[in-house]
Amino acid sequence: MPDSGLLFWMTVIFAVVFGLLAKFGFPVITEMVESRTRRINESLRLAREADDRIAALAKEQERIIAETRKEQDRILKDAALARENMIAQAKAQAADEAEKILNEARTHIEAEKESAIKEIRGQVAMLSVKIAEKILRRELSDDNAQMAFIDRMLDEVSRTDPERRS
Amino acid sequence: MTRCRIFISVICAALSLTAMHAQAVQLDEAAAAGTAADASGDRVDVQGILFGHINDSYWWHVTDIGDKSIVIPLPVILHSRATGWHCFMSTRLEDGGRYRGFYVAGEGKYADKIVEEAPDGTQIRPFDISVTKNVFALMLNSALLVVLVLCCARWYRRHDAAEEAPTGIAGILEPVIIMVNDDVIKDAIGKDYRRYSPYLLTVFFFILVNNLMGIVPFFPGGANVTGNIAITFVLAMCTFIAVNVFGNRHYWKDILWPDVPLWLKVPLPVMPLIEIFGIFTKPLSLMVRLFANIMAGHAIILSLVCIVFITAKLGPVMNGSMTLIAVLFGVFMDFLELLVAFIQAYIFTMLSAVFIGLSRQEAE
Secondary structure, three states: OOOHHHHHHHHHHHHHHHHHHHHHHHHHHHHHHHHHHHHHHHHHHHHHHHHHHHHHHHHHHHHHHHHHHHHHHHHHHHHHHHHHHHHHHHHHHHHEEEEEEEEHHHHHHHHHHHHHHHHHHHHHHHHHHHHHHHHHHOOOHHHHHHHHHHHHHHHHHHHHHHHHOO | OOHHHHHHHHHHHHHHHHHHHHHHHHHHHHHHHHHOOOOOOOOHHHHHHHHHHHOOOOEEEEEOOEEEEEEEEEEEEEEEEEOOOEEEEHHHHHOOOOEEEEEOOOOOOOOOOEEOOOOOOOEEEEEOOOHHHHHHHHHHHHHHHHHHHHHHHHHHHHOOOOOOOHHHHHHHHHHHHHHHHHHHHHHHHOOOOHHHHHHHHHHHHHHHHHHHHHHHHOOOOOOOOOOOOHHHHHHHHHHHHHHHHHHHHHHHHHOOOOOOOHHHHOOOOOHHHHHHHHHEEEEOOOOHHHHHHHHHHHHHHHHHHHHHHHHHHOOHHHHHHHHHHHHHHHHHHHHHHHHHHHHHHHHHHHHHHHHHHHHHHOOO
16 A cells, blocks of 8 residues: 555655646746747748749849840841941942932033033024124125024024034 | 767666665665574575665665664654654664654554554554655655756756757756657647646656666665655556546547447446546556556666675675676666666656547547
């Protein structure tokens, strides 16, 4: 049979030990350990997340680099194209300009020639008239009739002239 | 290297434990021979030594130096129906002395207990709450346990456990606490384990410290605390209360109306009776297992050490070889007892947790 004295003391001592340890001992320890476990788990989770994020960032970076390279290629190609275009355009423009200048010069020359011819014709007419006057002064009494006659004669000459030139 | 060193130091510890057991037994024997004056002269009274150690006592016989025995006197606290409360030191009752009508009974129903003589000459056992050897050892061990655990708790209060690794006592206790808390209590009880973990941890460390102190062969260890049925009875009782007072409705339903065919419970409540019986056998098994294991361990180690003294008469060759064998077996048993000290604490805690877990189970 269990001894009553020992039973009594055991009950008292165990109650005291349990009271002390359950109040000041084990809960403190287990709580701290659990909070540490939580913290470690949390840290691990964060580390994993950071890893994931870094991996995502690396992928993003790669993508951006690839994109940039593609962009660079495109820009270079565009620039080349633009240059070609510009040169071609400039060439065309220059050709046009030259054409225009030539044309202008040509018309100018034509006009100059025309006016020179007109002038020459006038001069010739005047000279002819003067010559004819000088020649025919004595013979011709009516100037007007004489002038009409001379004009008609000159017209005939100039009409035949272009035919000869061409 | 470190492991090797630890191994060597453990072996040294076990060897010295055995040597000290031997010394302790020798002294016990000397004391027994001196006091009991055995009829057969120089025969070694193994039984006397064994029970002298395993049973409780009003004195704590530490050792003998020469003829002088060093005994720690312990307070005797009695309540007699005739004369009321008495409190005195046990030195008054030494060597069969009488004090205020009390003496230690030699034989009979109250052998080795304090009794008083009734007017008609019969022995009456007073209400006895003396601080005996076991009680004193229990107090010392409990004080040790409380100091250890509170030191550990203080470390956690003063440090941020999330920032630095525990050192000192906290470093020793923490792995054990985590092991018991996480692997035993949490697994066995389930979600509301927090409520029970202080109790179960207390039980574990209480048993462990008392077991380990019981293996130490000299003062303040060596008392057979957990190998005493009163101690294990109280522990089992606590588990019994924890299981049955806080058991939920599902637990009681399982006992009073278990899920078995109807004929097993209606005309004659066979299963409910068996279940109710089970309520009491569970803590009973806890009580007896711990008590028997520790007591048997003490008895075996003491018996092995006694071989050294029993064979002393058989000549030096026989005595020497038997001593060698006894010491080797003693070393082995000390190792085994270290293991048993832990295992029994573990099993008691685990089974308590399992019983509590069963009483907290929810219906599926």
